[in-house]
């Protein structure tokens with residue numbers, strides 16, 4: 001008996017498997033149904049098929065990056081509430097996420113008080129870069145310096161500098177929270193000199209440049225560092241309120257009923273006696 005020839009659906013399944021496109025393969029049936037039922041045009045179907053595969057690939061890249069890059073959390077641009085941070089130019093942040101700056105080995109410096117979203121945006125830039133297939137690495141300034149000091153003590157400084165120069169995007173988070181030793185500052189300076197014009201660094205600080213001399217314990221070194229960092233740099237200054245504080249405020253309000261809504265530092269409620277004798 002003659003076998004029925006494979007259907008178009010079967011041929012497509014084979015092709016997608018042959019090309020190793022599991023995301024598209026998984027989405028195929030639903031998309032074909034959409035076409036058959038008239039819910040999707042052919043261009044829409046092609047678009048959906050390709051984007052299913054791209055989404056799977058990006059998720060895999062994100063998972064790999066979360067393991068290898070030491071990113072502390074998943075924070076993405078679409079989770080960022082711009083209405084809470086009106087001092088930010090949304091177009092600037094969105095265009096940074098298109099990663100032209102990584103292509104050109106430029107830097108991004110995010111400045112602002114605690115809780116305004118500096119780390120969030122630094123991570124979301126790193127995730128965008130990882131999803132585009134680039135190598136990324138995350139560290140706080142303190143962590144990076146410790147790793148350089150340890151490498152130096154073990155006689156492996158050059159190797160460590162090479163490893164940290166390699167990623168197309170390095171996040172240096174939390175400049176200004178912890179004091180830095182003189183050797184630490186010099187080691188970090190060496191790292192930034194290596195990366196200068198070769199690869200992008202995204203830095204965050206709660207202190208303005210005028211305070212970096214104090215952070216690094218050396219005005220001249222800080223000036224030379226800032227000079228290199230800002231040469232090809234996108235400066236993002238966030239002036240708004242702390243998002244953490246907003247969350248705390250909301251929690252506070254949720255926990256207390258309206259008639260009991262005095263803030264913690266607010267006016268003390270009068271005791272029964274005081275109420276009785278105003």
Ligand SMILES: Nc1ncnc2c1ncn2[C@@H]1O[C@H](COP(=O)(O)OP(=O)(O)O)[C@@H](O)[C@H]1O
Nearest residue numbers: 079080081084114115116117118119120243244
């Ligand atoms: N505009 C925002 N929209 C959504 N989440 C935000 C926003 N700003 C900050 N957050 C969240 O608030 C917390 C503190 O932000 P973070 O980026 O760590 O602040 P910073 O690094 O400036 O101190 C994080 O959980 C972050 O995801």
Ligand SMILES: [Mg+2]
Nearest residue numbers: 118119173174
């Ligand atoms: Mg932070």
